[in-house]
Amino acid sequence: MSDITIKIKDREGVVHELQAPTDMAMNIMELCKAYELPVEGTCGGMAMCASCQCYILSDHELPEKGDAEEDMLDQAFYVEDNSRLGCQLPITEEMDGLEIELAPESEV
Numbered sequence: 001m002s003d004i005t006i007k008i009k010d011r012e013g014v015v016h017e018l019q020a021p022t023d024m025a026m027n028i029m030e031l032c033k034a035y036e037l038p039v040e041g042t043c044g045g046m047a048m049c050a051s052c053q054c055y056i057l058s059d060h061e062l063p064e065k066g067d068a069e070e071d072m073l074d075q076a077f078y079v080e081d082n083s084r085l086g087c088q089l090p091i092t093e094e095m096d097g098l099e100i101e102l103a104p105e106s107e108v
Helices: 028-034 067-075
Strands: 003-009 015-021 053-056 083-085 099-102
Touching (some): 003 028
Antiparallel strands (some): 003 015, 053 083, 053 099
16 A cells, blocks of 8 residues: 555646555546546546646656547547546556646536
């Protein structure tokens, strides 16, 4: 049981340094919701919406994008080369020090 630190820049530019448990099978979207950051997670973590899209700012080894994540990012707004869906990033010890930024909200 160990917690890691993840830095998340919200849509107003404020950086939040969050403690993230590595023993609860949480992902980045769930972490944001637990700290009441403005992440919808409309689809419940199924990679069927892009409301948890974020930009990876640090140089961490992350799991490869799956087909569902790739497909959703192809349809999302504000996609960059470093875009990922927070729901598809399970929290692991290797993520200690990860820095991300929340993508702007989609135009619906």
